[in-house]
Amino acid sequence: MFETAELGRTVSKAEFRQAEQELHSRILQLQQKLRNSTRSLIIIVSGVEGAGKGEVVDRLNRWLDSRDVQTHAFWDETDEEIQRPRYWRYWRCLPARGSVAIMFGSWYTSPIVNLALGQSDQADLDEEINRINSLEQTLSVDGAIIVKLWFHLPRQIQKQRLESDAKVSKFKKSPLLEDFSKSYDAFLSVSERAIRLSDTGYAPWHIIEASDLRYRDIAMGSILVNCLQEALDDEQEPATNSPARPGHLLDDDDIIAGVLKSGASKTTVLDSVDLSQHLDPASYDEQLPALQEKLGQLAWQLFQQRRNTVMVFEGWDGAGKGSAIRRVTSAMDARLYRVIPIAAPSDEELAHHYLWRFWRHIPRAGHMTIYDRSWYGRVLVERVEKFASKQQWLRSYQEINEFEEQLVDHGTILCKFWIHIDQDEQLRRFKLRQQDPRKQHKITDEDWRNRDKWHAYEEAVNDLVAHTSTSRTPWTLMAGNDKKFARVQILKTICERMALASQ
Amino acid sequence: MFETAELGRTVSKAEFRQAEQELHSRILQLQQKLRNSTRSLIIIVSGVEGAGKGEVVDRLNRWLDSRDVQTHAFWDETDEEIQRPRYWRYWRCLPARGSVAIMFGSWYTSPIVNLALGQSDQADLDEEINRINSLEQTLSVDGAIIVKLWFHLPRQIQKQRLESDAKVSKFKKSPLLEDFSKSYDAFLSVSERAIRLSDTGYAPWHIIEASDLRYRDIAMGSILVNCLQEALDDEQEPATNSPARPGHLLDDDDIIAGVLKSGASKTTVLDSVDLSQHLDPASYDEQLPALQEKLGQLAWQLFQQRRNTVMVFEGWDGAGKGSAIRRVTSAMDARLYRVIPIAAPSDEELAHHYLWRFWRHIPRAGHMTIYDRSWYGRVLVERVEKFASKQQWLRSYQEINEFEEQLVDHGTILCKFWIHIDQDEQLRRFKLRQQDPRKQHKITDEDWRNRDKWHAYEEAVNDLVAHTSTSRTPWTLMAGNDKKFARVQILKTICERMALASQ
Incomplete structure (x- = not known):
């Protein structure tokens, strides 16, 4: 599954500057349109450690007009949260119509981490993904636009990235990093299953190659613009149950190619x-x-x-x-x-x-x-x-x-x-x-x-x-x-x- | 869930005779139409012990033209079956286009029985139901008409039924009967979950009150006719993913009322x-x-x-x-x-x-x-x-x-x-x-x-x-x-x- 996000796509500085400006203004226009609609936007930022999810969230916050945008990080559950059903913490963060929530970590985090660390079994993961699918369907038919981004790194690049991160700043190094890097395979195989089972028509996944930072951000921006455009153009009631469209990799490649002219995205695994x-x-x-x-x-x-x-x-x-x-x-x-x-x-x-x-x-x-x-x-x-x-x-x-x-x-x-x-x-x-x-x-x-x-x-x-x-x-x-x-x-x-x- | 199938609905002999004839000829007409179509028909007969699933299967075989009809009972797995992935036994029984399979017991049987007897846990059941939903969706979008019938009896009537069955013939008494009757609650609560999770738009469940044998058979026939009519009238490609329509009880009541004139089916739980x-x-x-x-x-x-x-x-x-x-x-x-x-x-x-x-x-x-x-x-x-x-x-x-x-x-x-x-x-x-x-x-x-x-x-x-x-x-x-x-x-x-x- 992740092979197609290990193709070494890159974007030059010049190309980045131009595309970035274009995306920034498109996103602001679309956000204005969102504000006047009955839709809300949920952006889920996930992926392997070291892929730069924090940078991505920062970039999103720069691109979006900060009114009506909230970023939620789901760390350990608070007292208030522990005392209530698990999803209460997510329900209280859901954006109102017209506004945006950026989820840094999400309902996917703990089921994936738990299974990768051997603290749960596959049936538990599957059960939780059912619950997640229901939640996403519920929100989506009610008007939420759910953009799920998965940032991927090949093993070798992850290793380098984590090591250099650790050199720059001890502070940024999550205590789980060491475990994650060791259990790269376990983590990837669990993620793959979670993504596959939750890749639905109403809330599809977008897998983004994150080795090149410029490519990563342009890809993310292009995908976001496309999702917003599609959803906001569509004046009808959101599809109640569009057929599962498993994966969007090729569609995404076409979309990114529309923003970039170099064709970086049109590489295939056969290359x-x-x-x-x-x-x-x-x-x-x-x-x-x-x-x-x-x-x-x-x-x-x-x-x-x-x-x-x-x-x-x-x-x-x-x-x-x-x-x-x-x-x-x-x-x-x-x-x-x-x-x-x-x-x-x-x-x-x-x-x-x-x-x-x-x-x-x-x-x-x-x-x-x-x-x-x-x-x-x-x-x-x-x-x-x-x-x-x-x-x-x-x-x-x-x-x-x-x-x-x-x-x-x-x-x-x-x-x-x-x-x-x-x-x-x-x-x-x-x-x-x-x-x-x-x-x-x-x-x-x-x-x-x-x-x-x-x-x-x-x-x-x-x-x-x-x-x-x-x-x-x-x-x-x-x-x-x-x-x-x-x-x-x-x-x-x-x-x-x-x-x-x-x- | 089963409360609405414990209302004591009955059908008189005279009414039964008339409705039965009508249904029989409608079913034969529809079977002929099926034969000339690209669709196939899978009838799944399930429900509590003592509800007369065997009689229902006999009735179906009498109503249908026996060419192109096969009845499959899934007892213990054969040697051939054990040596292959579990669903191989079901795939080999799938009806060809134009023909009918009556499944006496089905892919639902073992997941329900295993959990009711405490041999598996709820996550196992949920995982298996996912697999079943995928299978049914796969078959349904390919043209199979899947009619899932669940025959229900209230506890007291089940007890009487099993006791009188046992008197009439030791032979017909399944060895599991005693366990089932004891674990009526466990069995029902598991069945309820299985039904709820697998009640999808492409393969909905029909819960039939089986206390009165005549009502049971007329209800079954009416539902079958209606499902066939709907599916065969629809000349388009079968819906790939119709929205989950949880439950059809009321719709079924209307359908049965269309066949019966006494209004037996229009009772509600409030009565x-x-x-x-x-x-x-x-x-x-x-x-x-x-x-x-x-x-x-x-x-x-x-x-x-x-x-x-x-x-x-x-x-x-x-x-x-x-x-x-x-x-x-x-x-x-x-x-x-x-x-x-x-x-x-x-x-x-x-x-x-x-x-x-x-x-x-x-x-x-x-x-x-x-x-x-x-x-x-x-x-x-x-x-x-x-x-x-x-x-x-x-x-x-x-x-x-x-x-x-x-x-x-x-x-x-x-x-x-x-x-x-x-x-x-x-x-x-x-x-x-x-x-x-x-x-x-x-x-x-x-x-x-x-x-x-x-x-x-x-x-x-x-x-x-x-x-x-x-x-x-x-x-x-x-x-x-x-x-x-x-x-x-x-x-x-x-x-x-x-x-x-x-x-």
């Missing part, structure tokens, strides 16, 4: 894959058989342990999915796995929900199913070719997450690979295929047509990673320009996952 | 209040001071224990709310309670969500707030007078339930009274007020106008009980024709609740 990686033939010849032998043993071991495995192979046409799958299957006893190539659905499959055809092939205990293309077709080809409506593919992120969650809850080992190549490499392979009589059947007019939609697919893959790569069901983006490198890396990844599971 | 109850003046003079003394002591005791109390008084104009409240307050130290009379909201209150004005007055630890009229105005006067839109008051049931749940989760003692009188008694009291110069100010033109809306208020009270009377936040419907009886009963109820809480 972060280093396609120059390769493996020399000698190492390949040495590593491949060793890995295959290991895989064969692990498959038997997991059979005995009755653990099942599901593998998903996706990637560009010509990326080498088929040949990678063959390297996997040839390592294992044929009784242990099945390969399910996903082409057009059968009549019976069409008569059911699109996930039904994948549920059918879920392996029994100890077995493995390898999907050659998969349920992700919904958000790849069906999205790009418009076979599915936008509403259909948007909601399928959530459906897919729930499906995969059930797999891993059951104990299934799930590996998802996207094999990435660039356009030049694809062209080279297509031409090779055309020349080779044994491979001509593998290349069709459709493959050529798909090349024109390269950018649409890039966006689709970016969204797919943003929405369906979770800490429990991560995507592996595999550099595929060098086939040998890709095959060995895939086998390695699978062996690692299986070995971990079999312990 | 079940025995207004002939009274107390002679001598007993009143004896009991009142004793109860007041007890209440005074309990109030101090709860102050020391730092437990807070919230009381809600609602009722017809002239029912005696004010005089009942005075009997309560005069028993207690004035530092311990506040009475909040609810009239028109202030400017500041209007600028917030309608619940904000009630949150403000939530008492501190050890204190009590008595609301003279309350947040229920939203679903009473605002509903009847159309101050709130249907969507607004419909969604407020859920908002109110969540608000009250937070109170009781915090440990607040919550008492909710509806003081009931009949129209004649109200008229008598209004006339008395007009004649008494000290009371003339208490009667206005509005009071007279409200009398014309008696039936609308009856429906509103029925819905209010159906939706907001839960095992943790029950309504007390108090017979108020005899004021003395009502006052003593109210004091008794309060003392009992407080005494229980202070233990």
